[in-house]
Amino acid sequence: MSLAFDDYGRPYIILRDQGQKKRMKGLEAYKSNILAAKAVANTLQSSLGPKGMDKMLVSPDGDVSVTNDGATIVEKMEIQHPTAKLLVELSQSQDAEIGDGTTGVVVLAGKLLEQALTLLDKGIHPLKISDGFDRACDVAIKHLETISEEIDIQANEHEALIQAACTALGSKVVSKRKRELGKIAVTAVLDVADLARKDVNLDLIKIQTKTGGSVEDTRLISGILIDKDMSHPQMPKEVKEAKICLLTCPFEPPKPKTKHNINISSAEDYKKLYQQEQQYFVDMVKLVKDSGANIALCQWGFDDEANHLLLQNELPAVRWVSGTDVELIAMATGARIIPRFQEITPEKLGKAGSVKEVQFGTSNERMLVIENCQCTKAVTILIRGGSQMIVDEAKRSIHDAICVIRNLIKDNRIVYGGGSAELACSIQVLQYADEVSSVEQYAIRSFADALEGIPCCLADNCGLNPITSVAQAKARQLQESNPRIGIDCMELGTTDMKEQRIYETLSSKKQQIQLATQVVKMILKIDDVIAPDDY
Ligand code: ADP
Incomplete structure (x- = not known):
């Protein structure tokens, strides 16, 4: 913007026009978009899994939050880049629909983008990559359904539900108290659930925080x-x-809405x-x-x-x-x-x-x-904790656990965690790739590699050697035809996730893979970016 004067000395302002806008096209646009989105995914990568790291986020007015929840991290990161913002929305839509798995979905999208970059470098057209990913996604989803298992939510005093809640809570700051908090979440959901209609109105569960005491003092109040x-x-x-x-x-x-005066004279x-x-x-x-x-x-x-x-x-x-x-x-x-x-x-x-x-x-x-x-019936979970930071994180964690239980009441199918489900899907997708004779074959194979990235990331985050652990798990899955072999993150001596009772809902896993594929496809379709110069 600049100021100028006409013949009569009158000032006028010259505005920058369209020509001054920054423009990126073709391969340059694809790559720049992918790199920006990947940067967000890389930040979250170290937070995945039971031993994932937490992030400390400081807001402009000095508020500090420490969290492990993917959706909260990306929301508070104040991301500017338009493509990177798509990943924020990705995490938020997983949160809105499923409530859990918000870190996993972004990490998976990051892995898919990484693969897309390599494929672009090989000279494969983005639309072919997109099509290949789409086909691979369908295969993975179908396979997830075949390996899923139904659980009896009533059996053993709702033990399966408690375990699923524990898996969700296991990676959070409050993981030491996961069993107690898991039980509270299960009781709260069952109290307000309509089991006949398989429906839970989460509005009837109020989560109230109050600093003071410790996390163990958290309790369920009926009312x-x-x-x-x-x-x-x-x-x-x-x-x-x-x-x-x-x-x-x-x-x-x-009070009258108009201005008025009252004169009082006596x-x-x-x-x-x-x-x-x-x-x-x-x-x-x-x-x-x-x-x-x-x-x-x-x-x-x-x-x-x-x-x-x-x-x-x-x-x-x-x-x-x-x-x-x-x-x-x-x-x-x-x-x-x-x-x-x-x-x-x-x-x-x-x-x-x-x-x-x-x-x-x-x-x-x-x-x-x-x-x-x-x-x-309405219930309240009263969360206590030493500081505002702890109670806020406990609230987010309990919200995740409640969502997992709600999802299980709606659909009682589970898959096993620890990267085992992703690994099983990866093996299946790889087999499918060999049947495809067109260029998409490369993209399908890359999709399988991206899925393998999740167990790799889990192993890396808990100090194991990612390549060795994933290779061993993959070999055992193939030899024993056992899709439950994953990464022994807690070093309990078994890689069978059924024995470790790491339950994840089928709906969450399916949604993760579908949403991540959708976003990556969307990013791959953008070939022209027109933005103001200072963007
Ligand atoms: P999200 O926000 O996506 O739920 P988490 O940080 O909670 O991310 O990590 C979830 C991942 O960690 C899932 O892949 C799950 O299978 C895995 N996981 C959770 N608990 C364990 C465990 N005890 N052992 C192995 N893997 C686990």
Whole structure:
């Protein structure tokens, strides 16, 4: 942009035009895109697996988070490059759909891109590579289904579900407590699950964090826990057979939306105004009480005047309940969210067995638990931990575990982890490559190599020799026709992942391979990049 003056001395601005844009075409564009996306995948590579490293991410305002969760890492990396951003979206869509396997999907995409680069160098057309990958992906997915096994989710006190949760938690910062946390996650999901319809509404599981105590103190609370207390210390600490009035309007006199002035010229007038204001409060409290409610939960605050009146009228109340809590309470107790005092009616009240204040540890901070809700069962997982960083990471990890269990309730098929499923698919794809006589054969073979990259990466991350470990595992899979042989990351003395009970859901593995292939195909189709010069 530059400033110029016309004949009459008037200033005008000259804007840069289209010609100044940076443009990359053909092979240069392919390669630059691949390298940018690969850089993201390389960052995540060291985080894969039970002994994967964690990343520390510092936000511009100094907030620090330590995490092992792929989706969180890429989200907080503030990536600028447009193609690299595709990998961020890849991880996020795995997170949204499946909830787990967010690191694996990016690492696999990185391995596929690495192979694509070599194929491009060999002079193979990107569309042929793309087609080959597509065909290989289909073969891999079909093979995954044949090697998958159904588990009995009820057997042995839901042991299979607990194991699957443990696999998801095993690679996280909280892995020391994976069994306890896994059990909590399983109980929470089963509590709210509709097993007949194979459906789980995850909105009914609230995850509440509270710093203090340690991760072992994390527990499951049957009911909804809200981080609030009664608005007045002298209000009762427990309300039994609660009839809840859920309000989204403030306990205060209405304010006109237009600007206004009131001229008060005498003490009499002032008194009148004051009394009128008082009357508003009295009317509001009366409307709530008349409906039969014995507790009011308010999304807004109210001042001391209202608080005092509520206490006087023996109506316990809670202020500043968050929007998400209001929705959850409405769903679980059957309460209607009431936006105006005039609309309060007895049918709109929610019902719960009790609403009571509870205290944790030695701190005097109190929280409220709403138990035995009338409509649906809702549960809360209260996560404790020494610092905000730990509780945040524990929350992300438990979310992953919950998603795994939900997926197993929907579809109870599993494949084994430790890279065994990828290795089995790689062997199958390699066999298929030999049957293809066109150029795609090279791409299919490269797809098999990329799949092999996952066990390689797992072995590398836990200090084993990747080439030797993968070669041994591959040889045993072929000799014994056993698709469960993987990498013994924890050095337990067996490479059979069934014996180690490393369960992964079939849906997650399938989604990983499909999504990674899709993104790589998309990147391979971009042959022209037009961007501003400073990009
Ligand atoms: P993601 O975010 O993709 O779930 P993780 O860091 O959780 O990534 O790593 C998952 C990978 O680690 C999977 O391939 C899984 O099979 C493997 N894995 C997890 N636990 C073990 C274990 N105890 N032994 C071997 N492999 C494991």
